Amino acid sequence: MRIRNAFYAQSGGVTAVINASACGVIETARANKDKIGKVYAGRNGIVGALAEDLIDTGKDTAKSIASLRYAPSGAFGSCRFKLKGLEENRLQYERLVEVFKAHNIGYFFYNGGGDSADTCLKISQLANKMGYPVQAIHIPKTVDNDLPVTDCCPGFGSVAKYVAVSVREASFDVASMAQTSTRVFVMEVMGRHAGWIAAAGGLASDKNCELPIVILFPEIPFSKEKFLAKVDAMVQQYGYCSVVVSEGVRGEDGKFLSDQGLRDAFGHTQLGGVAPVIANMIKDALGYKFHWAVADYLQRAARHIASRTDVEQAYALGKAAVQLALKGENAVMPAIVRLADKPYQWSIEVAPLQKVANVEKTMPRNFITKDGFGISEKCRGYMLPLIMGEDYPPYKDGLPQYVRLKNVAVPKKLADFEI
Amino acid sequence: MRIRNAFYAQSGGVTAVINASACGVIETARANKDKIGKVYAGRNGIVGALAEDLIDTGKDTAKSIASLRYAPSGAFGSCRFKLKGLEENRLQYERLVEVFKAHNIGYFFYNGGGDSADTCLKISQLANKMGYPVQAIHIPKTVDNDLPVTDCCPGFGSVAKYVAVSVREASFDVASMAQTSTRVFVMEVMGRHAGWIAAAGGLASDKNCELPIVILFPEIPFSKEKFLAKVDAMVQQYGYCSVVVSEGVRGEDGKFLSDQGLRDAFGHTQLGGVAPVIANMIKDALGYKFHWAVADYLQRAARHIASRTDVEQAYALGKAAVQLALKGENAVMPAIVRLADKPYQWSIEVAPLQKVANVEKTMPRNFITKDGFGISEKCRGYMLPLIMGEDYPPYKDGLPQYVRLKNVAVPKKLADFEI
Numbered sequence: 108m109r110i111r112n113a114f115y116a117q118s119g120g121v122t123a124v125i126n127a128s129a130c131g132v133i134e135t136a137r138a139n140k141d142k143i144g145k146v147y148a149g150r151n152g153i154v155g156a157l158a159e160d161l162i163d164t165g166k167d168t169a170k171s172i173a174s175l176r177y178a179p180s181g182a183f184g185s186c187r188f189k190l191k192g193l194e195e196n197r198l199q200y201e202r203l204v205e206v207f208k209a210h211n212i213g214y215f216f217y218n219g220g221g222d223s224a225d226t227c228l229k230i231s232q233l234a235n236k237m238g239y240p241v242q243a244i245h246i247p248k249t250v251d252n253d254l255p256v257t258d259c260c261p262g263f264g265s266v267a268k269y270v271a272v273s274v275r276e277a278s279f280d281v282a283s284m285a286q287t288s289t290r291v292f293v294m295e296v297m298g299r300h301a302g303w304i305a306a307a308g309g310l311a312s313d314k315n316c317e318l319p320i321v322i323l324f325p326e327i328p329f330s331k332e333k334f335l336a337k338v339d340a341m342v343q344q345y346g347y348c349s350v351v352v353s354e355g356v357r358g359e360d361g362k363f364l365s366d367q368g369l370r371d372a373f374g375h376t377q378l379g380g381v382a383p384v385i386a387n388m389i390k391d392a393l394g395y396k397f398h399w400a401v402a403d404y405l406q407r408a409a410r411h412i413a414s415r416t417d418v419e420q421a422y423a424l425g426k427a428a429v430q431l432a433l434k435g436e437n438a439v440m441p442a443i444v445r446l447a448d449k450p451y452q453w454s455i456e457v458a459p460l461q462k463v464a465n466v467e468k469t470m471p472r473n474f475i476t477k478d479g480f481g482i483s484e485k486c487r488g489y490m491l492p493l494i495m496g497e498d499y500p501p502y503k504d505g506l507p508q509y510v511r512l513k514n515v516a517v518p519k520k521l522a523d524f525e526i
Numbered sequence: 527m528r529i530r531n532a533f534y535a536q537s538g539g540v541t542a543v544i545n546a547s548a549c550g551v552i553e554t555a556r557a558n559k560d561k562i563g564k565v566y567a568g569r570n571g572i573v574g575a576l577a578e579d580l581i582d583t584g585k586d587t588a589k590s591i592a593s594l595r596y597a598p599s600g601a602f603g604s605c606r607f608k609l610k611g612l613e614e615n616r617l618q619y620e621r622l623v624e625v626f627k628a629h630n631i632g633y634f635f636y637n638g639g640g641d642s643a644d645t646c647l648k649i650s651q652l653a654n655k656m657g658y659p660v661q662a663i664h665i666p667k668t669v670d671n672d673l674p675v676t677d678c679c680p681g682f683g684s685v686a687k688y689v690a691v692s693v694r695e696a697s698f699d700v701a702s703m704a705q706t707s708t709r710v711f712v713m714e715v716m717g718r719h720a721g722w723i724a725a726a727g728g729l730a731s732d733k734n735c736e737l738p739i740v741i742l743f744p745e746i747p748f749s750k751e752k753f754l755a756k757v758d759a760m761v762q763q764y765g766y767c768s769v770v771v772s773e774g775v776r777g778e779d780g781k782f783l784s785d786q787g788l789r790d791a792f793g794h795t796q797l798g799g800v801a802p803v804i805a806n807m808i809k810d811a812l813g814y815k816f817h818w819a820v821a822d823y824l825q826r827a828a829r830h831i832a833s834r835t836d837v838e839q840a841y842a843l844g845k846a847a848v849q850l851a852l853k854g855e856n857a858v859m860p861a862i863v864r865l866a867d868k869p870y871q872w873s874i875e876v877a878p879l880q881k882v883a884n885v886e887k888t889m890p891r892n893f894i895t896k897d898g899f900g901i902s903e904k905c906r907g908y909m910l911p912l913i914m915g916e917d918y919p920p921y922k923d924g925l926p927q928y929v930r931l932k933n934v935a936v937p938k939k940l941a942d943f944e945i
Contacts, residue, residue, distance in 0.1 A: 121702045151705040180698035186706040271925060276542075276827035279599035279928060283540045286570040287605040292823055310925065382820075383798050401801075403819035404711055408695035411831055414924065494924035505833065505913035506690060506729065509698060 110142060111213030113432070115164075116149035116156060117181040117248075118219030118226075122262030123269075123410040124421035125248050126182045128218050130175035131425025132246070133164050137172075142433055147210060147517055151184035153217070153226065157199060157526050159206050161517040174510035176422060177500035179410035182512050190226050193233065200233045202524050208239050209520040214432045215241050218425075220249035220260075224440060225464035231438040244428040245440040245460055248421075250407045252303035255466040256458040257442035261424060262407065264417030264493035267307035269409040270296055270351070271494055273402065274311035278318040278349045281398065285347035290395035291338060292349045295382035296402055299355040301469040302326050304406070308351030309482035310490060319348040320481070323385070325355035326470050327479040329364055335392050337480050342395060352385050411507055415496025420453070427455045451492030529561060530632030532851070534583075535568035535575060536600040536667075537638030537645075541681030542688075542829040543840035544667050545601045547637050549594035550844025551665070552583050556591075561852055566629060566936055570603035572636070572645065576618060576945050578625050580936040593929035595841060596919035598829035601931050609645050612652065619652045621943050627658045628939040633851045634660050637844075639668035639679075643859060644883035650857040663847040664859040664879055667840075669826045671722035674885040675877040676861035680843060681826065683836030683912035686726035688828040689715055689770070690913055692821065693730035697737040697768045700817070704766035709814035710757060711768045714801035715821055718774040720888045721745050723825070727770030728901035729909060738767040739900070742804070744774035745889050746898040748783055754811050756899050761814060771804050830926050834915025839872070846874045870911030 115132050117125055129148070136143040148162040149155030155162070162183055164172070175182055190199050207215065215234075217227040224245045231243035247254050252263035274294060281292040298304040302324030312318035319341040323329060341348035356364045365381035382399040389395055420443055427441035438460045446452040474486035482490070500507040534551050536544055548567070555562040567581040568574030574581070581602055583591070594601055609618050626634065634653075636646040643664045650662035666673050671682035693713060700711040717723040721743030731737035738760040742748060760767035775783045784800035801818040808814055839862055846860035857879045865871035893905035901909070919926040 117702070121699055154706060178698070179695050181702035184705060185702045187703070188706050268924060272830050273824050273828075275925060275928070276598050276829060277823040279597070280540055280823045280827040283536070283600035283604045284606070286603060287573060287607050294824075313923070313925070315922075316925075316928070316930070379798055379802050380818075380820075398822050399799075399820065400822035400824050401799075401818065401820045402824070403817050404696040404699045405692050405713075405819050405821070405824075408699040409692070410695060411691050491923060496924065497918070497921055499916070499918070502916055503734075504732070504910060505687060505915065506694060506732070506735075509694070509735070511735070 110144045112145040112147060112211050113143050113214035113216060114147050114149065114156065114207060114212045115216040116152045116218065117183055117185040118152050118217060118223035119185060119187060120250065120407065121181040121185050122248060122250050122407050123179040123265040123413045124261050124418050125218055126175040126178045127418050127421035128246050128248060128261060128425035129182060130172060131422040132216050132429055133172050135426045135429035139429070139433060143214065144211070147212065148183040150514065152186035152188065153190065154186045154188050154526060156203050156206050157524060159519045159521050161210065162514045163517045166515040167512045171510050171512055176418065177410065178509040179408045183514060189222050193229050200229060201237065203230055204234045204237050204239050204241070205521060207234070207241050210517065213241060215243040216246060216428050217243065218246040218248050221254060221465055221467060224460050228438050228460040228464050242432045242437045244432050244436065245463065246424050246428045247440060247442065250304065251298055251301055253301040253467045253469065254463060255468045256462050258445040258453065259443055259493055261417055261421035263303060264414035265409065266304055266406050267490060268414040268494035269406050269412050270304055270307040271310035272412055274308040274320065274349055274351055275316070275318065277400070278311060278320065281347045281349060288396055289398050290342050290347050291389050291397045293352060293382045293386045293397060293399040294349065294402065295352050295354055295380050296406060298325060298353040300325055300467060302353050303470060305351050305353035306470060306474065306482050306486055307490060310487065310494065319345040321348060321350045322480055322482065323350065323352040323356045324470060324475060325353045325357065327475065328359045329356050330359065331388065335389065337478065338389055339393050350385060352381050354381055356381060410500055413498050414494045415498040416493055418498045423455060431457060448488050448492060451495065529563045531564040531566060531630050532562050532633035532635060533566050533568065533575060533626060533631045534635040535571045535637065536602055536604040537571050537636060537642035538604060538606060539669065539826065540600040540604050541667060541669050541826050542598040542684040542832045543680050543837050544637060545594040545597045546837050546840035547665050547667060547680060547844035548601055549591060550841040551635050551848055552591050554845045554848035558852060562633065563630070566631065567602040569933065571605035571607065572609065573605045573607050573945060575622055575625055576943060578938045578940050578943070580629060581933045582936045585934040586931045590929050590931055595837065596829065597928040598827045602933065608641050612648055619648060620656065622649055623653045623656050623658055623660070624940060626653070626660050629936065632660060634662040635665060635847050636662065637665040637667050640673060640884055640886060643879055647857050647879040647883050661851045661856045663851050663855065664882065665843050665847045666859055666861065669723065670717055670720055672720040672886045672888065673882060674887045675881050677864040677872065678862055678912055680836055680840035682722060683833035684828065685723055685825050686909060687833040687913035688825050688831050689723055689726040690729035691831055693727040693739065693768055693770055694735070694737065697730060697739065700766045700768060707815055708817050709761050709766050710808050710816045712771060712801045712805045712816060712818040713768065713821065714771050714773055714799050716825060717744060717772040719744055719886060721772050722889060724770050724772035725889060725893065725901050725905055726909060729906065729913065738764040740767060740769045741899055741901065742769065742771040742775045743889060743894060744772045744776065746894065747778045748775050749778065750807065754808065756897065757808055758812055769804060771800050773800055775800060829919055829928070832917050833913045834917040835912055837917045842874060850876060867907050867911060870914065
């Protein structure tokens with residue numbers, strides 16, 4: 108087997124554990140130096156490959172690479188850059204293959220969501236056609252947990268843990284204040300199309316720690332009347348309640364609830380979140396004092412409260428990707444298979460990219476309670492294993508120590524390319 | 527020494543560690559059963575005392591009480607209820623003394639901020655005048671860190687740690703995304719009048735991990751022009767930047783920046799945060815894509831990332847309060863004294879309540895950099911010890927286990943009282 112180099116890139120929104128996958132890729136490649144030469148990373152994702160801006164991960168020590176396991180964000184930079192269709196922009200795909208050829212890259216590891224699975228598949232196909240075969244392996248990553256085939260996506264377990272922990276903590280807080288002050292706490296979470304992250308808020312309440320939580324899923328059209336009745340019932344029963352709202356909630360008219368045409372005093376449009384909309388709606392209709400939070404990046408970057416299960420799966424999938432490549436696989440993705448809920452057991456299977464690319468997995472209706480405002484026991488059984496275990500990063504002077512790699516550039520060999 | 531009962535109440539916004547103070551009070555009282563009988567807690571703070579709604583903490587086991595050390599929020603309920611001036615509403619004060627008398631309460635421990643220090647002082651004075659002397663001891667608590675005399679306030683160290691960790695994590699995130707997407711991340715934090723919490727965002731960047739952070743303090747009148755120039759300079763230099771904005775930032779006209787007269791499509795006033803205002807301002811003027819977060823309750827409830835120093839001080843001050851009472855002190859507050867910055871050393875001194883009540887400590891100007899957008903080395907030296915150490919709560923099934931006490935009511939002895 109001829110030694111060829113590998114290329115690894117991070118794509119789309121980053122997570123608390125995408126670097127754990129990078130760690131799995133690089134450590135496994137380093138353990139197979141007889142087959143894989145260098146591991147190059149794309150600076151700022153696939154854009155780095157197009158620009159021939161490659162990072163030589165070999166310049167970083169084993170210790171630094173091992174520390175990737177604990178660092179949130181994308182260590183090599185990520186990008187929001189969707190390659191156009193093959194027919195539309197064949198030049199970009201050809202450029203990628205040229206760059207791979209120039210740097211003796213025979214393995215392409217792409218760490219991202221549904222879009223990047225599609226890109227990965229196209230690159231595999233085109234490279235083949237162009238007579239420079241590249242084994243393209245996709246490594247799943249997305250906080251949204253919306254990829255098909257795989258039982259869950261690395262990144263999701265940690266954001267779910269963050270949301271469950273935060274909703275529990277904030278619910279304790281509002282419970283303390285409710286008699287004379289705040290009655291309702293509203294927390295906005297990510298999930299434009301799928302309610303997996305919002306659902307995690309439901310885990311905050313369990314039989315040992317019952318809490319009144321109302322969830323707004325993007326899968327359920329928002330009914331103001333039913334929602335207000337639910338909140339009011341909760342406050343009447345418990346004295347307070349917490350609302351977890353997905354950023355992607357839409358009204359019965361199909362419009363995002365966050366899109367309220369907010370204007371400032373000068374008539375300028377303001378981009379606000381959905382949490383203040385919901386909070387103000389409750390105040391106006393029910394008169395309850397509220398507090399609201401928008402977690403935004405905090406939720407997906409919260410490596411300090413990452414799920415150990417998630418970290419382990421992220422690493423294992425990175426490792427598996429390299430092992431699959433070494434076995435000669437192409438246009439595939441290692442995926443998590445659930446063997447048992449309790450105790451949780453999982454393994455890794457191989458999924459063809461055709462089944463993954465551009466398919467979005469939303470919450471099954473039976474994961475949501477009949478009234479549309481909570482999670483079912485089925486959902487809890489699915490989700491609980493994913494937030495299991497803590498995996499604290501090292502601290503110094505009170506702060507988590509997140510590695511920054513050297514990110515040394517590989518000398519360019521090709522002419523510039525306009526992206 | 528005759529055995530008398532103690533009364534303990536939590537006041538105002540709760541924190542991640544106020545229950546650690548409660549733990550210190552109750553455990554120390556239990557260790558002195560020859561002097562202190564029962565420890566009663568006010569259900570929902572001082573309102574519980576007015577209503578004679580007392581909780582018998584003796585009904586909870588030593589294990590439950592010990593677990594208070596790890597539970598955020600107010601275990602007995604808190605309240606936002608400021609007793610009026612003595613002359614205005616003498617009846618309320620008299621009622622308190624009556625309740626204390628009816629339940630043989632000789633020790634009053636009040637765990638709160640500046641307002642409650644004032645209440646504590648008044649109760650001590652009035653009880654004396656009414657011929658039923660009560661030793662009133664105030665235990666400092668406030669995330670805002672704005673109490674005088676004490677070097678810092680329990681609750682602050684943990685919120686500071688949460689903010690520093692979160693800003694570091696989110697800054698790593700935006701750095702990953704900056705080339706093709708988000709350039710600026712804006713995080714809104716608490717602190718209506720004092721910028722201590724916002725300042726903690728500055729700790730996210732240090733000499734081992736430099737990050738571009740711009741802080742907006744309530745102590746510095748907001749200049750749009752200077753702020754935009756600063757953000758632009760940061761983005762030009764680093765490619766991205768994080769902005770930490772205190773909810774209490776005001777323009778040069780003295781108005782809260784968050785008060786933008788936001789209206790929805792129907793003309794209804796919307797209560798929004800200051801983070802979206804800042805984010806939209808940056809987008810409009812500089813064109814940078816942004817993300818924004820509002821931490822709200824999450825920051826003060828985040829027991830999962832509490833500072834060990836903070837937890838230890840909260841417990842120690844609760845313990846000291848009881849010890850002071852046993853020494854015969856009255857109308858005082860145990861306060862933290864800093865003996866050394868590095869290595870950090872502290873002890874507890876006694877402060878008369880006259881010096882504490884109704885005084886607000888804002889950030890000294892020399893804690894803020896000359897340009898008004900960062901923290902000075904002096905501030906860092908002050909603040910760093912306060913976020914030192916982790917003190918993780920116990921977890922089960924992936925979630926922190928926060929104790930809930932039985933909160934058994936003490937039988938009433940008096941007629942009802944209208945609050």
